[in-house]
Amino acid sequence: AQDWLKYSQKWASQLATMRSRGINVTTPLARFGGHGVVESNLRAFFVACGGACTDESNPAYIGVIAANPFCGQWNNPDC
Numbered sequence: 362a363q364d365w366l367k368y369s370q371k372w373a374s375q376l377a378t379m380r381s382r383g384i385n386v387t388t389p390l391a392r393f394g395g396h397g398v399v400e401s402n403l404r405a406f407f408v409a410c411g412g413a414c415t416d417e418s419n420p421a422y423i424g425v426i427a428a429n430p431f432c433g434q435w436n437n438p439d440c
Contacts, residue, residue, distance in 0.1 A: 362409035365389060366421050369413070373420035380424075387427040399428070 369376060376386065391402045403426065407414055413421035 362406050362411075362414070366410060366413060369419075369421035376420050385425040386423055387425040388423050390429060393428075393430050 380386070388403060388406060391399050391406070393399045407423075410421065410423075413419045414423045416422055417424075
C-alpha cells in the first residue's frame with residue numbers, strides 16, 4: 362500500500378487524466394489461496410492504505426477491486 366500511495370502522488374496528474382476519460386483504477390493484484398486468503402490480503406492493503414484509497418478525491422482512490430484467479434494443481438487439485 363505504501364508503494365501505491367507514493368506512486369499515486371507521483372503520477373496524480375496522469376491518474377486524474379485517465380479517470381476523466383472513464384478509466385477505473387483497480388487494486389494491486391492480490392494473492393489468492395485457501396479460504397479467506399484474498400479477503401485477508403485485500404483487507405490488509407486497504408488498512409495500510411488508509412482513507413486515501415477510499416476517498417474519491419484522492420489520487421490513490423481505488424474504484425474497482427479486480428481479480429485474476431488461476432486454478433490448477435499448484436493451487437488446488439480440485440479446481
